[in-house]
Amino acid sequence: MAKRQYSFYPGCSSQKGASSSNYLISAQTMCEELDIQLNEIPDWNCCGASIGYAGGGELPRLTLSARNIALSEQHNPGQSIVATCAACWLSTREAAERLQHNPALAKDANTALAEAGLTLKNQTPIKHMVEVLIQDIGYDTIKTKVKRPLAGLKIAGYVGCQTNRPFGIAGESFENPQYLDRLIETLGADSIPQFEKKVQCCGGALAFSEPAKSQEMIKGILESAHDNGADLIVTPCPVCQMNAEVYQEQINATYGTNFKMPVVYYSTLMAIAFGRSAQDAALTGQVIPAEKLAAIAGK
Amino acid sequence: MGDISKNYRLNFLKEVEANVEEGEWVKMCMQCGVCSGSCPLGKFWDHPPQEIFMMIRAGKRDAVxxxxxxxxxxxxxNCIVRCPRELPITHIMHGLAHYAQRLGLAPAHQPTAKFAQLFWNNLMKKGRVNELKLGVKLYFMNGIGEGFKTSLKMKDIGLGMMKTKRMNPMEAIGGHALEDVKGFHAVMQKAQELEDQRLANQRP
Structure with missing residues (x-):
């Protein structure tokens, strides 16, 4: 089968030694198994994420994404941009649409890009990896790749905010998207459709600046997963993953709870279900070990 | 009666429309309150979005x-996808925050205002975020004393991230950067110039 090619925007947090480097490793493994070729955008820059607005005004922020799209159009022409990070996807797509609807801003962005010899055509579709999986590959094909069904695992699908709003996945509702549950079932595990905190905010970047307020929300997410009998949580977003995983000890100390809930990426689940090693699935990147997944990977 | 429009203090609304990203939408708010009820941290806001929109129309410039x-x-x-009038509320909030920061009116000890500025400065340096330096700056943003206290509190999380290779102490020296940092800076400087020009021309 011919490989599907995408222009890949990995984003800052996926770099080596950064907080979601495990996401990149597992996503690469997943893509190998699905015959997806990721062609990295050369010299991509930060998208400004959700909190770039304090220092960055409208044009500087949009120009960040315009540079990435221009580089992609120059080096990976004809290929859709795909991002694994929710904020990267959102910022890039938002910038592309804003510049399409505002010719004056687009002209200014191009004037700025000309300083580095770049031109924005802005004709490139911008996708989240989840869209590639669901729309381009499809559940049926994914199912045929499953060599180690994740049987017996009960998994809470935590979609979070930015993969879901404001753009979301076509055909899904903002309040109760189903795709993650469907993906969990496709891999042979049990989903938890009644998981109440599926689209609850984890605090995002405010987990850093407003830890107490954010941890109160994260506690609610963990509690709901736990009370619904989840063995682990799965998410498509790097900020959701980190926030839900790494503050559990602090939350336990504050609230007298006893959470030890593994939080993994969908790509980790898929890499293991597709028969790859714990290393390739980046299970080694779990701060809270996902022991039941590791057991399946060891079979 | 005279000119009835004089009874409305619309000057601040006009200022917001001219200077704040997506500010031209503010007048479309119908005060239903869905945004305020949908905001995850809404209970902590001095004024939820619905109230902010009315305050803008009431000319409460300083308070906003x-x-x-x-x-x-x-x-x-949440607010964007639920707003029955489809106002880009998230963007308006970001735009107001940026405008307040630009005018030097943002509250001095607002932790997210400080952190968000640190984030921007961090990414502008080399074109990519250096998570380690950003974290250290965040912990020490309220002085050395609090910095050490926070660092101690966060020690176990840092160790966990290092053990799993999701944090790299070597990022303290150098770290990830663009190849064409120079070109990146030239582009961003030009964008800032054009932004400043645009705002100077629009100010009422």
């Missing part, structure tokens, strides 16, 4: 621009 409210936006986009 010095407010901590919009700095507690987590960018969850």
């Amino acid at each position: 621009l010095t407010s901590n409210a919009m700095w507690m936006c987590t960018s969850c986009y």
